[in-house]
Amino acid sequence: xxxxxxxxxxxxxxxxxxxxxxxxxxxxxxxxxxxxxxxxxxxxxxxxxxxxxxxxxxxxxxxxxxxxxxxxxxxxxxxxxxxxxxxxxxxxxxxxxxxxxxxxxxxxxxxxxxxxxxxxxxxxxxxxxxxxxxxxxxxxxxxxxxxxxxxxxxxxxxxxxxxxxxxxxxxxxxxxxxxxxxxxxxxxxxxxxxxxxxxxxxxxxxxxxxxxxxxxxxxxxxxxxxxxxxxxxxxxxxxxxxxxxxxxxxxxxxxxxxxxxxxxxxxxxxxxxxxxxxxxxxxxxxxxxxxxxxxxxxxxxxxxxxxxxxxxxxxxxxxxxxxxxxxxxxxxxxxxxxxxxxxxxxxxxxxxxxxxxxxxxxxxxxxxxxxxxxxxxxxxxxxxxxxxxxxxxxxxxxxxxxxxxxxxxxxxxxxxxxxxxxxxxxxxxxxxxxxxxxxxxxxxxxxxxxxxxxxxxxxxxxxxxxxxxxxxxxxxxxxxxxxxxxxxxxxxxxxxxxxxxxxxxxxxxxxxxxxxxxxxxxxxxxxxxxxxxxxxxxxxxxxxxxxxxxxxxxxxxxxxxxxxxxxxxxxxxxxxxxxxxxxxxxxxxxxxxxxxxxxxxxxxxxxxxxxxxxxxxxxxxxxxxxxxxxxxxxxxxxxxxxxxxxxxxxxxxxxxxxxxxxxxxxxxxxxxxxxxxxxxxxxxxxxxxxxxxxxxxxxxxxxxxxxxxxxxxxxxxxxxxxxxxxxxxxxxxxxxxxxxxxxxxxxxxxxxxxxxxxxxxxxxxxxxxxxxxxxxxxxxxxxxxxxxxxxxxxxxxxxxxxxxxxxxxxxxxxxxxxxxxxxxxxxxxxxxxxxxxxxxxxxxxxxxxxxxxxxxxxxxxxxxxxxxxxxxxxxxxxxxxxxxxxxxxxxxxxx
RNA sequence: GGGCGCAUAGCUCAGUUGGUUAGAGCGCCACACUCACAUUGUGGAGGCCAUAGGUUCAAGUCCUAUUGCGCCCACCA
Numbered sequence: 001x002x003x004x005x006x007x008x009x010x011x012x013x014x015x016x017x018x019x020x021x022x023x024x025x026x027x028x029x030x031x032x033x034x035x036x037x038x039x040x041x042x043x044x045x046x047x048x049x050x051x052x053x054x055x056x057x058x059x060x061x062x063x064x065x066x067x068x069x070x071x072x073x074x075x076x077x078x079x080x081x082x083x084x085x086x087x088x089x090x091x092x093x094x095x096x097x098x099x100x101x102x103x104x105x106x107x108x109x110x111x112x113x114x115x116x117x118x119x120x121x122x123x124x125x126x127x128x129x130x131x132x133x134x135x136x137x138x139x140x141x142x143x144x145x146x147x148x149x150x151x152x153x154x155x156x157x158x159x160x161x162x163x164x165x166x167x168x169x170x171x172x173x174x175x176x177x178x179x180x181x182x183x184x185x186x187x188x189x190x191x192x193x194x195x196x197x198x199x200x201x202x203x204x205x206x207x208x209x210x211x212x213x214x215x216x217x218x219x220x221x222x223x224x225x226x227x228x229x230x231x232x233x234x235x236x237x238x239x240x241x242x243x244x245x246x247x248x249x250x251x252x253x254x255x256x257x258x259x260x261x262x263x264x265x266x267x268x269x270x271x272x273x274x275x276x277x278x279x280x281x282x283x284x285x286x287x288x289x290x291x292x293x294x295x296x297x298x299x300x301x302x303x304x305x306x307x308x309x310x311x312x313x314x315x316x317x318x319x320x321x322x323x324x325x326x327x328x329x330x331x332x333x334x335x336x337x338x339x340x341x342x343x344x345x346x347x348x349x350x351x352x353x354x355x356x357x358x359x360x361x362x363x364x365x366x367x368x369x370x371x372x373x374x375x376x377x378x379x380x381x382x383x384x385x386x387x388x389x390x391x392x393x394x395x396x397x398x399x400x401x402x403x404x405x406x407x408x409x410x411x412x413x414x415x416x417x418x419x420x421x422x423x424x425x426x427x428x429x430x431x432x433x434x435x436x437x438x439x440x441x442x443x444x445x446x447x448x449x450x451x452x453x454x455x456x457x458x459x460x461x462x463x464x465x466x467x468x469x470x471x472x473x474x475x476x477x478x479x480x481x482x483x484x485x486x487x488x489x490x491x492x493x494x495x496x497x498x499x500x501x502x503x504x505x506x507x508x509x510x511x512x513x514x515x516x517x518x519x520x521x522x523x524x525x526x527x528x529x530x531x532x533x534x535x536x537x538x539x540x541x542x543x544x545x546x547x548x549x550x551x552x553x554x555x556x557x558x559x560x561x562x563x564x565x566x567x568x569x570x571x572x573x574x575x576x577x578x579x580x581x582x583x584x585x586x587x588x589x590x591x592x593x594x595x596x597x598x599x600x601x602x603x604x605x606x607x608x609x610x611x612x613x614x615x616x617x618x619x620x621x622x623x624x625x626x627x628x629x630x631x632x633x634x635x636x637x638x639x640x641x642x643x644x645x646x647x648x649x650x651x652x653x654x655x656x657x658x659x660x661x662x663x664x665x666x667x668x669x670x671x672x673x674x675x676x677x678x679x680x681x682x683x684x685x686x687x688x689x690x691x692x693x694x695x696x697x698x699x700x701x702x703x704x705x706x707x708x709x710x711x712x713x714x715x716x717x718x719x720x721x722x723x724x725x726x727x728x729x730x731x732x733x734x735x736x737x738x739x740x741x742x743x744x745x746x747x748x749x750x751x752x753x754x755x756x757x758x759x760x761x762x763x764x765x766x767x768x769x770x771x772x773x774x775x776x777x778x779x780x781x782x783x784x785x786x787x788x789x790x791x792x793x794x795x796x797x798x799x800x801x802x803x804x805x806x807x808x809x810x811x812x813x814x815x816x817x818x819x820x821x822x823x824x825x826x827x828x829x830x831x832x833x834x835x836x837x838x839x840x841x842x843x844x845x846x847x848x849x850x851x852x853x854x855x856x857x858x859x860x861x862x863x864x865x866x867x868x869x870x871x872x873x874x875x876x877x878x879x880x881x882x883x884x885x886x887x888x889x890x891x892x893x894x895x
Numbered sequence: 896g897g898g899c900g901c902a903u904a905g906c907u908c909a910g911u912u913g914g915u916u917a918g919a920g921c922g923c924c925a926c927a928c929u930c931a932c933a934u935u936g937u938g939g940a941g942g943c944c945a946u947a948g949g950u951u952c953a954a955g956u957c958c959u960a961u962u963g964c965g966c967c968c969a970c971c972a
Contacts, residue, residue: 006932218972273972394898575909589920592934603931860952869914
């Protein structure tokens with residue numbers, strides 16, 4: 001095995017093993033009634049996406065869970081796929097055609113959509129290829145896309161069912177409108193920017209009171225033409241007597257009422273606010289609540305319309321100036337204050353967006369939310385960490401109707417058709433909703449029906465992800481090779497899925513809606529656990545984003561440090577849902593760990609006689625054939641296994657990763673391998689070091705799949721791949737707290753001796769070996785060469801062992817044991833400054849023993865503390881007293 | 896404005912239901928390469944666990960308030 005490099009080389013392994021696994025079909029899941037199912041649906045990344053650190057974290061977590069459950073003998077499915085991401089994708093393609101000087105309008109809808117598909121075919125697999133480099137063991141045979149033909153049928157079906165149930169309706173809504181681009185924008189496409197504006201104070205004369213008026217403040221005076229009320233806070237003493245009175249809207253001389261609403265902020269402006277329901281989202285809500293008129297005063301291009309009186313035809317900002325001048329000349333402009341306001345701007349042309357009233361489609365959410373709230377309250381669906389439950393419930397209990405129509409081209413078109421002959425204004429007559437386009441109008445029979453131009457919100461397809469990916473509702477499409485019966489079986493087997501792993505930002509957008517859809521269409525929860533991980537940030541706590549330039553590209557990290565290093569470092573930093581603060585050096589830890597694994601394995605391979613490792617470990621048991629060190633490392637391993645299982649079960653992945661790290665490096669390598677070195681050829685050590693390495697690799701595999709496979713393949717092994725090797729069984733009888741405590745005592749001794757190493761010119765590690773293996777030839781000769789007193793030390797393990805044996809299990813007092821051994825050590829080592837050091841340590845231990853005694857004297861403690869604690873304290877007390885005496889004697893003898 | 900989170904070593908963070916001496920990684924200091932690994936090893940320094948109260952036999956852990964930082968949602972007429 002000498003040909004193995006002293007450095008682990010990820011590049012030689014990763015691609016090789018990934019292809020091996022995929023080629024063997026290990027990622028593919030099929031229902032097996034004999035096995036328990038475990039399934040995860042991937043949060044589908046945008047098809048335009050490239051892998052960023054957030055994806056890396058999200059998918060590493062999923063892969064760990066998947067690999068863990070696969071090894072645990074469950075039938076494990078990880079369903080991959082991508083999201084068509086309506087607006088994001090449309091923008092990307094628009095940008096790409098802009099290079100040819102084209103706008104989407106130049107192409108027309110059909111040709112543009114064809115371009116998007118073309119783009120998707122060419123670039124849409126980038127992110128899935130990147131997931132493979134991460135090691136993600138997705139079932140790629142099942143990869144889905146939210147615009148797949150079958151998936152689109154699911155979407156249309158859901159729309160139709162909800163419509164028939166009366167849960168989808170048409171209504172008006174204020175949207176972000178760019179008057180220049182003449183398009184609706186989603187909130188995230190209309191970023192708010194601060195700008196220096198003015199706050200204008202306008203006087204609205206009171207009807208029937210010639211000198212009376214009420215002053216309102218506004219930043220957009222031109223919208224006053226659409227005012228249909230003035231609102232004040234009902235608690236506001238200044239205006240209380242005006243509530244219900246009428247004012248004359250200046251310029252247009254329309255009469256409007258003064259209404260009361262507690263949403264009005266008494267401290268802002270004058271405390272009275274003009275209400276323009278057609279041009280402001282908050283006013284819109286007021287308008288709905290108080291049943292006001294909605295007067296739209298603008299054309300879609302931002303010019304004033306026929307409701308604007310003499311300002312008709314003016315641009316909105318020109319109209320603003322004209323209106324202000326007219327008000328000033330009428331003495332109705334009280335004052336103008338500078339005011340910083342933040343307004344939405346079109347992300348493309350930076351035009352100030354106009355809140356614009358338009359007709360949209362909605363889903364009634366309250367009826368859907370009911371069961372989804374209950375399921376979480378009852379604990380059928382659990383959030384990890386639990387605090388997100390509150391966030392979820394808070395939102396669900398105040399849920400608003402969901403606007404699902406979007407005025408863009410890329411997406412699922414609404415399955416809504418109109419018959420021009422039957423259609424009547426403002427009614428649903430002539431509207432046909434069907435999952436597939438009907439050939440003719442069902443009522444008049446004409447063939448002139450046409451489809452709604454709008455598309456559905458992207459989330460209207462992704463909320464079906466846990467079951468639509470299984471081809472629900474199993475409607476066969478001509479030309480498709482989907483086997484409906486098989487699909488139904490698979491859905492029955494794998495649904496509800498097990499765990500959803502996602503980021504907090506999309507609890508409302510996605511998680512909550514999936515739960516609602518699950519109940520509505522599957523009559524069952526979509527998943528039982530929701531694991532919410534943190535956001536990946538840079539070292540200063542800023543969210544990673546392109547515009548900030550603080551991106552750490554996971555692919556660069558894989559290139560430089562390896563995929564396992566990336567995965568390990570990310571996981572070890574992710575503590576239970578806290579945000580992850582990253583800098584590139586973080587990945588050195590993962591890389592170094594991989595290298596440590598590599599070199600320890602190389603060492604074992606060099607010293608392993610493969611013919612002897614078949615020996616069953618159990619042979620050694622009961623015969624007392626295992627040495628202290630062997631028993632110790634086995635005990636430590638099984639303690640680790642127990643902890644790792646518990647941590648993974650509670651989604652504390654970082655604990656699992658860090659526990660394995662600490663065990664492998666600081667216990668297995670630093671102590672066990674060093675201790676057995678002098679007698680590494682002994683059969684028991686051969687077996688134990690092999691078993692511990694092999695099993696540790698297995699429990700590390702979910703976290704670091706590549707290096708564990710590489711090493712595992714070099715070791716003697718059973719089966720084709722570590723990926724499908726069984727998760728080790730917990731053998732509780734191997735966990736021995738007394739052995740562990742005893743060894744720790746010995747380590748303390750050795751550490752003390754190491755301090756003396758320089759002046760005594762001895763090898764401290766050898767001392768421990770000497771104490772454990774006093775009769776080995778190597779140790780004996782070493783002892784001869786060194787100072788004779790080392791021989792004294794060889795009795796230490798006997799002392800420690802006797803000590804431990806005297807006490808019943810579980811009552812070992814570390815403090816007492818430590819002190820005892822140090823006393824012997826003090827006798828064995830005749831170096832004065834070291835005595836002082838030891839005396840210090842003993843003093844500390846004595847204080848601890850004294851405090852124990854004091855505590856037992858406290859009646860409240862004895863009465864109220866848990867029994868085990870009291871018993872533990874009592875058990876240690878007798879020994880502590882003896883110890884104190886000896887300590888005093890020892891102290892007198894010190895120089 | 897509503898909701899949530901965080902504050903522990905120089906830095907980044909663990910610390911499970913309160914329980915004996917608060918841990919890790921990185922960084923720093925000293926020492927060590929004939930040794931599986933210098934991407935290494937050994938040792939060391941470094942903590943009023945943000946502040947003030949409270950509950951308890953016992954508080955880093957639970958409660959209240961304060962200060963500072965951060966996130967989400969709403970709003971900004």
